[in-house]
Amino acid sequence: MEVVARCDARGRTTLPIVRASGQLAVRRTGAASVHLVATAFGPLGGDDVEIRLVVEAGARLSVHSVAAAVVLPARGESPPSWQLVRAEVAGVLQLAPEPTVVTARADHRAELHAQLADGGELTATEQVLLGRVGEEPGRWTGTTRVERDGRPLVHTTVGLGPGAPAWLPPVAPRAYVSTVSTGGGQREVATGVDAVRLPLPGGWVGTAWGDELHDAVTRLASVSPRPVDELAEVTR
Amino acid sequence: MTAALLTLADSRLPAGGHTHSGGVEQAIAAGVLADPGSLAVFLRRRLATSGAVAAGLAAAACRAVDDADPVAALGALDAEADARTPSPALRAASRQQGRGLVRVGSRAWPHPAWAALPAQPHHPLALGVAAATGGLTPRDAAHAAAYLSISGPATAAQRLLAMDPITVAAVTARLAPEVDEVADASAEDLPAATDPLLDLLAELHAARNDRFFAS
Numbered sequence: 074m075e076v077v078a079r080c081d082a083r084g085r086t087t088l089p090i091v092r093a094s095g096q097l098a099v100r101r102t103g104a105a106s107v108h109l110v111a112t113a114f115g116p117l118g119g120d121d122v123e124i125r126l127v128v129e130a131g132a133r134l135s136v137h138s139v140a141a142a143v144v145l146p147a148r149g150e151s152p153p154s155w156q157l158v159r160a161e162v163a164g165v166l167q168l169a170p171e172p173t174v175v176t177a178r179a180d181h182r183a184e185l186h187a188q189l190a191d192g193g194e195l196t197a198t199e200q201v202l203l204g205r206v207g208e209e210p211g212r213w214t215g216t217t218r219v220e221r222d223g224r225p226l227v228h229t230t231v232g233l234g235p236g237a238p239a240w241l242p243p244v245a246p247r248a249y250v251s252t253v254s255t256g257g258g259q260r261e262v263a264t265g266v267d268a269v270r271l272p273l274p275g276g277w278v279g280t281a282w283g284d285e286l287h288d289a290v291t292r293l294a295s296v297s298p299r300p301v302d303e304l305a306e307v308t309r
Numbered sequence: 310m311t312a313a314l315l316t317l318a319d320s321r322l323p324a325g326g327h328t329h330s331g332g333v334e335q336a337i338a339a340g341v342l343a344d345p346g347s348l349a350v351f352l353r354r355r356l357a358t359s360g361a362v363a364a365g366l367a368a369a370a371c372r373a374v375d376d377a378d379p380v381a382a383l384g385a386l387d388a389e390a391d392a393r394t395p396s397p398a399l400r401a402a403s404r405q406q407g408r409g410l411v412r413v414g415s416r417a418w419p420h421p422a423w424a425a426l427p428a429q430p431h432h433p434l435a436l437g438v439a440a441a442t443g444g445l446t447p448r449d450a451a452h453a454a455a456y457l458s459i460s461g462p463a464t465a466a467q468r469l470l471a472m473d474p475i476t477v478a479a480v481t482a483r484l485a486p487e488v489d490e491v492a493d494a495s496a497e498d499l500p501a502a503t504d505p506l507l508d509l510l511a512e513l514h515a516a517r518n519d520r521f522f523a524s
Contacts (some may be wrong), residue, residue, distance in 0.1 A: 225391075230501040239354045242350070271395040271396050272397065280508070
């Protein structure tokens with residue numbers, strides 16, 4: 074899947090490339106926004122999706138999805154499913170998909186590799202729920218690497234679910250949310266109940282967890298410098 | 310295995326590690342660490358995240374000593390360490406221990422590579438350079454880093470909870486296969502495993518003014 078956002082001569086964002094194949098379709102839902110639509114059940118174990126996002130200087134792009142992604146295991150010994158997002162950002166990119174629900178026995182790997190040019194801004198939010206109601210949790214591993222001019226700003230991998238080495242009782246939450254934001258100004262440390270915000274060069278990263286997704290979302294909001302609505306406003 | 314590796318991993322090496330609890334002091338305050346069972350869980354968690362990251366960086370720093378441009382190579386690794394350690398409290402703890410190790414290591418194993426390190430380097434970088442200048446391999450550096458990621462915190466737990474030293478030694482020793490596994494898996498790579506719980510505990514701890522340990 075690929076989306077390119079460009080700034081035209083009058084300073085407005087156009088989307089000269091919006092294309093997808095396989096398990097994802099992509100729909101233009103605004104002058105500078107797209108929604109991802111799953112064309113099939115899943116992702117399923119063994120699925121492999123790559124999303125390329127290019128936001129050129131002066132352009133804005135906001136990427137959403139229409140519904141939660143429910144990750145299901147393949148039959149038998151299920152291999153992991155992969156989603157790799159590669160972003161090149163000289164403008165402003167907001168990534169705000171709906172939650173990922175990882176069902177029992179499923180193992181999902183999500184990677185975000187973002188390269189920011191000077192002046193590039195990125196806000197990426199991730200919401201994860203392990204298991205549907207009354208179900209055993211699945212496994213989720215998320216890696217985020219953001220570079221500016223080739224220099225790493227943040228590079229972290231979080232592993233959740235049974236068997237993940239840092240997911241051990243008494244702190245083994247079913248719900249996890251995280252926002253990484255760079256380019257909008259550095260924010261200092263903030264702490265809350267099961268929530269922490271840390272500074273990044275020119276930005277911040279916030280993380281929260283809990284038993285339920287709505288708890289984790291509320292906790293992340295408690296340490297986030299701006300309400301999420303305002304972030305949406307920025308990219309409109 | 311050489312005596313240099315034992316020296317590097319020895320808690321009596323005066324590099325300042327004894328003033329850091331690796332999150333243990335705050336984990337006790339938060340109620341997630343109270344007895345030998347929860348200590349083992351906490352150490353396993355730490356080993357798999359900050360231990361793996363430290364092992365990868367230490368091995369890479371050991372290799373960087375032989376790089377054509379060790380200043381650039383170690384500078385790039387210091388940036389990778391920062392990127393893997395967004396918590397200011399954890400960064401400060403790592404750099405304090407790095408500085409302490411440079412002080413003793415550069416006297417113990419004099420070598421031009423010490424001058425190639427950035428000022429106040431992250432601890433795993435200093436450890437990697439110490440390993441290289443002590444005649445050890447990148448894999449040795451990874452093993453020292455992985456072991457140190459749990460040995461200091463285990464001792465801190467013993468002191469803070471007045472735990473039986475033999476029990477704590479047994480908990481640590483039983484983790485040896487996992488220490489080796491993490492070190493071997495990290496020695497050729499730069500893992501980025503992180504534990505948001507440890508970030509939160511580190512920042513809560515840094516904000517306290519009634520703490521015994523620096524981290």
